[in-house]
Amino acid sequence: MDLFRNAKVVLLRSHTKKYLFADEDEESVTQSRNGWTKNARWSVEFVRFSDSIIRLKSCYGKYLTASNQRLFLGMTGMKVLQTRPERLDSSHEWEPIKEHSLVRLKTQYGSFLRGNGGVPPWRNSVTHDAPHRTVTQEWILWNVEVIETEIQSSVHKTLAQPEPDLYSTSSSVSFESARPSTSEEGRRIFYQIADDDGRMKIRRGIFYQTADDEWRMKIQRGTL
Structure with missing residues (x-):
């Protein structure tokens, strides 16, 4: 049904x-x-x-x-x-x-x-x-x-997967890259941000980007 x-x-x-x-x-x-x-x-x-x-x-x-x-x-x-x-x-x-x-x-x-x-x-x-x-x-x-x-369950599992160095730096970023579809350029980035104590901040999301330096700078500045 x-x-x-x-x-x-x-x-x-x-x-x-x-x-x-x-x-x-x-x-x-x-x-x-x-x-x-x-x-x-x-x-x-x-x-x-x-x-x-x-x-x-x-x-x-x-x-x-x-x-x-x-x-x-x-x-x-x-x-x-x-x-x-x-x-x-x-x-x-x-x-x-x-x-x-x-x-x-x-x-x-x-x-x-x-x-x-x-x-x-x-x-x-x-x-x-x-x-x-x-x-x-x-x-x-x-x-x-x-x-x-x-569908929701699979997305939550993907977002919940931490990178190995997630808690080892003062401003940790975890991300996954996926190959773009034919209608999307660049890479799909899943990200989560941790504070100095390694606790996850509320901010997380998905965005598309082609230049590595640009998206790293955006995350560090908190402008995403």
Whole structure:
């Protein structure tokens, strides 16, 4: 699905305006209003040889799993857990189905990831189920917020790589040169600047230059 194509990390927000949340017991999955914590972040993996089936991994390195355990005796909803199996199977696979600006996440068994509302003990629980009542149809809809993409991740890794002498001089400069494309002249320079104590300054960036002496002087003067 295009929405997840370049996504590396996502937040999933339910109809209750709460986020899919990996509990600290490293097993339970619930809903929380706290979307800023790492527990609300899910890493996206595409299943091999498929461009439409994904896996979601919690901050604990465990997969979002559609279990065969009932949440409550006599109820239809099955538990959704975090698990780290020796071997991945279909219980860890989810098919995103777009519905307008929202998404349904379908299991390989035909049920859907559902954020439950209502009163305790249903409140904040997460199950997988096939809702039969009209009133609960929206409970299987999720808003997907992409907070990190594969492209962003690769750029951050490049900018984060220090040169060996980064901390050995009073005004250290690290840079990488890349061959220019046919539409660009000169070299693409990634740079970061450290202070006298070796701590990175906020200033960093990318620019194009053809003359080595000119860009070195600009960095030293702090005019970039």
